[in-house]
Amino acid sequence: MTVTGQEIADYVDRVRAALADLPPAVRDELTEDLPEHLAEVAAETDGTLVDRLGTPEAYAAELRTAAGADGGGQPSPGRRFAATRARIAAALRGLDTRLGPLLGYATASAFLRPLRPAWWLVRGWLAALLVSAALGEPSGLLPRLSGSVLAGLFLLAGTLLASVWLGRHSVDLRGWPRRLLRLGTAALLLFALAALVNVDQHASSDEFAPYQGVSVGNPYDSIEDVFVYDEEGRLVHNARLFDQNGVPIRLGYPTCADSSQYPPRNVYPYCPDRAPFAPRPSAPTPVPPQPTAAPASPAPSASPTPSTEPTVTPTVSSPPGAPEPSDPGPTPTR
């Protein structure tokens, strides 16, 4: 036998497409026996069905004439729509057959059919999300009911079971329930797309990642502010920190209750009032007394150096009490 089942199916499809202008009931009745008939023809003869029977279109024309089912006159717009739909369906089936081998199956639908239960589960999940969203609950990927994930999980279990049940029973649906189901599926897919876009936007924004840029386990995580003291134990205002490449070192964040004036980032300390060691009055004194006012000098140079100039590091040039936020600082060396 040289005729395959696929060839028979294609032939039937083309005959049906050629009869698409007939009322569906009449067409179904006319082509009811066709697959069986073609199978018998194929079993008895060599060569293709077209060799033996002519083109499907010619076959359809002959069938139509013999059955006296000419439809009578001009095909109505509805019939023409049906014909177009049938042609599209036939084209889709052709595509189905052609795509199948790419997936390693006879047809693409043969590949997709076993995945149907998976779709039922996804559908149940989407339905739970939809219910959750319809009730105005903030949902991510898990449904929530009145803010409770547990209640949401019960809802999820319910919709999953319902979806699977529906999947097992929807094959028998005809008429408007079937149409309703398709409409629901379309709505659900639309919702899924919207939800996906929403989650995707959140995932790429700061809302889900508020601590962006802070590495976990960093020993400097607990640092809120930085206080620089000069050699004399005076608090240095508006200090700037840079690494060896001239990249500003960012530590901490402004937490002052008095945040009326936000200090520029990277200018330390953010909150001079919180200096761990009592800051000196900002009036610069050329010869400060011994740093007894400060409980401890953080500077490593505990030895009394004769230097009277409060030179801290080359990178900090602002004297205490004279903030110069516009100071561009040193230019990076690279």
Place this chain on the structure above:
Amino acid sequence: MQRVDTTQLLKGVLDLAVLAVLKDEDGYGYDILRRLREAGLEEVGDASVYGTLRRLFAAGLLTAYVVPSESGPHRKYYALNAAGRDQLVRSGKTWRSFATTMDALLDDRGMAA
């Protein structure tokens, strides 16, 4: 004038032929087709026979029943009902009469059978 060939003649008598081959024995589509071919109607088209069966069934001259087959697909068998037998008798008479008339017409003019 259009050439008269068997196909055209068949169109007129296919109903009668189908009813006739179902007179003694029920049959399914392909079976009926085979009986017609075996009876000498070689040029009968598959689709024509199927279409005719549908039309006769729709006209209430045939009954149909499905028989599960051990080897292969289920088959829809057709049988003559009372109306079909009646139609067969009447169409048969009409054909006989028509054929006799045609024969006589040709005989009168010395045409070989």
